[in-house]
Structure formats: structure tokens, C-alpha cells
Amino acid sequence: MSKSYKIAVIPGDGTGPEVVNEGLKVLGAVSEKVGFKYETKNYDFGGERYLKTGKTLEDKDIQEMNQYSAIFLGAIGHPDVKPGILETGILLKLRFSLDQYINLRPVRLYNPAFCPLKDKKAEDVDFVVVRENSEGLYKGMGEFQKKGTKDEVAIQISYNTRKGVERCIRYAFDFCRKRNRRKKLTLCGKTNVLTFAWDLWERTFNEVAKEYPDITTDYAHVDATTMWFVKNPEWFDVIVTDNMFGDIITDLGAMVQGGMGIAAGGNINPVGVSMFEPIGGSAPKYTGKNVINPLAAICAVSMLLVEIGEEKAGKMVEDSVIKITQTKLKSLAAGKMGYSTSEVGDLVVKNL
Numbered sequence: 001m002s003k004s005y006k007i008a009v010i011p012g013d014g015t016g017p018e019v020v021n022e023g024l025k026v027l028g029a030v031s032e033k034v035g036f037k038y039e040t041k042n043y044d045f046g047g048e049r050y051l052k053t054g055k056t057l058e059d060k061d062i063q064e065m066n067q068y069s070a071i072f073l074g075a076i077g078h079p080d081v082k083p084g085i086l087e088t089g090i091l092l093k094l095r096f097s098l099d100q101y102i103n104l105r106p107v108r109l110y111n112p113a114f115c116p117l118k119d120k121k122a123e124d125v126d127f128v129v130v131r132e133n134s135e136g137l138y139k140g141m142g143e144f145q146k147k148g149t150k151d152e153v154a155i156q157i158s159y160n161t162r163k164g165v166e167r168c169i170r171y172a173f174d175f176c177r178k179r180n181r182r183k184k185l186t187l188c189g190k191t192n193v194l195t196f197a198w199d200l201w202e203r204t205f206n207e208v209a210k211e212y213p214d215i216t217t218d219y220a221h222v223d224a225t226t227m228w229f230v231k232n233p234e235w236f237d238v239i240v241t242d243n244m245f246g247d248i249i250t251d252l253g254a255m256v257q258g259g260m261g262i263a264a265g266g267n268i269n270p271v272g273v274s275m276f277e278p279i280g281g282s283a284p285k286y287t288g289k290n291v292i293n294p295l296a297a298i299c300a301v302s303m304l305l306v307e308i309g310e311e312k313a314g315k316m317v318e319d320s321v322i323k324i325t326q327t328k329l330k331s332l333a334a335g336k337m338g339y340s341t342s343e344v345g346d347l348v349v350k351n352l
């Protein structure tokens, strides 16, 4: 008997629904080819619903999410909602409540023509960032003192627990071993200035490393990491870092792999429900025009498939994306692909 999955779909705001449509189109096609079954249910969490109801996400929503095999998310962010409300109320709330403590962000160049770096081949840009996804500066700890006065102080705390750091580092070592490419794990931090947080990270990293003698380890400060991403991306295999640094370096990673149009990520709870999303935002100016690149969302579907155990299907989707990226698309940027959003989805389906 073939397996069956339950997938929660959150199209969200802006271009989210358009790219999610294409992702689901590809999911439908690959499920028929490979022979697995799934059901989806849509949820309208996002800016529109918030403006109508004042609701972001309630505890009962989280409980419902917990019953799924995986979550597929489009984009969260609305021009009429003050920055921070939807991000913390929906996206971060999902990540934290579902304990998706890993944010996995592959950076892979499918077609060197779309790389802004000179003379880089596809194999030169092929690494994965393992971003801690539940702590650090994202924990939201801190306070104002003397708010509104000229002596005001704003404190924002980076919160790092041994358990939280260790589970992330272990995941990165295991992932690096399983990926079996160059078997090199780089810790990206800032030991020279942030001497509490990165001392804990470095000690934990070095201790855990002893259990993985087959993995070569390395360390790079975050500022240097951004430099190497541009100068020598081929040095990297797997990178592990905290929440804030991971957020920043993966936007740069997205650019070196060809832009937000192709960059996908997974919010992973290795023993629970994981959530997959294109890492770009809701792109209000392209909304409803059928011009946004759906490949990031389609790559998110590929990652989702791998995570739920449909590795073959995941690989088929990625291979098809690689093929059309190399042979069909004129650009990965919105409006410049030479095809509409839905045509790109069709191309992926055709090349599965």
C-alpha cells in the first residue's frame, strides 16, 4: 500500500498564493509519478485575515498544525500591517511553538549564468547553511529603559542554551555526514567580540566534533564568512550558525545561487512537524501579475518531500528545476524569466 500524507498549506500574503499554487501543481504531478497519496488543507493565516479579524495565530491553530506530516508556506508580510506583527505572530510563532529548531537553507547554483560572481561554476556554489531557529536574538528578550527620554536604553538579548546550541550542532554534524560531499562543517560565529554566546557555541562545537572524526571542522567569523561567500564559495560544504547570523548570511547565499527566486528553506523539527517555504518575502509589487518566480516554492516542495521520506520524489523535483534552469529560463528574476509564473510551474511538471 502506498503511503499517504497530510499537508497543511499556508499560502499567506502577496505572491505567496501564486507560488504555492505552482508548488502544489508540481506536488500533484510527482505524487502520481512516484505513487504516493496526500491530502492538503488550506489555512488563511496572513495579513488579510489579520486586518479583518485582528488575529495572527491562536493556540488551537498550533495544535491543529501539529497533526500534519508537514506544512507548506508561501509568504508572510503585508504592506498595511506594521512590520513585526505578522512576522512574530505567525512565522516565528509557528517556528517556536512547533520547535522547528533548525532552519535548513541549501545554497546551490543550478546555472552559472545566473550567478553574480565572476567565473564560478555550478560545483563552486554548493553548500548548506544550518541556522539555529529557536533561540539567539530571535528569542525576543530585552527591554527598554527610560523609554522616550534622552537617556533611553534598548536592550536586546541573545539567548543561547547549551541544549539548544548542542542539538543544532549535532544536527549539522549528522547532516554533513549524510550529505557526504566534502564532509566539512564550518562554525560561523563571532568569538572575538560576542564572548559569551560564541564561547558556548565554540566549546560545544569542539566537544561534539570529537564524536565525528570523519568530519573536518573549521571556524570563520561571520564577517569573514560573508567575504568568503563572495570570494571563495567553493570552500564551504555545511555551515552551522546562530539564528541572526544565519538570517543574514542566507540572504547573501540566495544571491550567489541566483536570487530569491530560487532560494528555499526548511524549518525542521527532526521529530515533529516541519515547515517549508521560499525564503523570499511576499513581494507586494509583483502580486497578482503572474510574473513571480515559483521555483523557490517548488524547491521548498522538493525539500518537504525529502523530509517526509519521499526522497526519490524530492530528487525528481529538484532535477527538473535544474533542467529547466539550465535550458529554458532566461533569468531567475520576477518578470524576466521568459515565462509566466504558471508556465514555469508547467515546465517543471513537464520535465519531471
Ligand code: IPM
Binding pocket: 087, 088, 091, 092, 247, 279
Ligand atoms: C527569514 C525571514 C524571517 C526571519 C522574517 C520574515 C521574520 O527574514 O525567514 O529569513 O528573519 O527569519
Ligand code: MN
Binding pocket: 247, 248, 251
Ligand atoms: Mn531572512
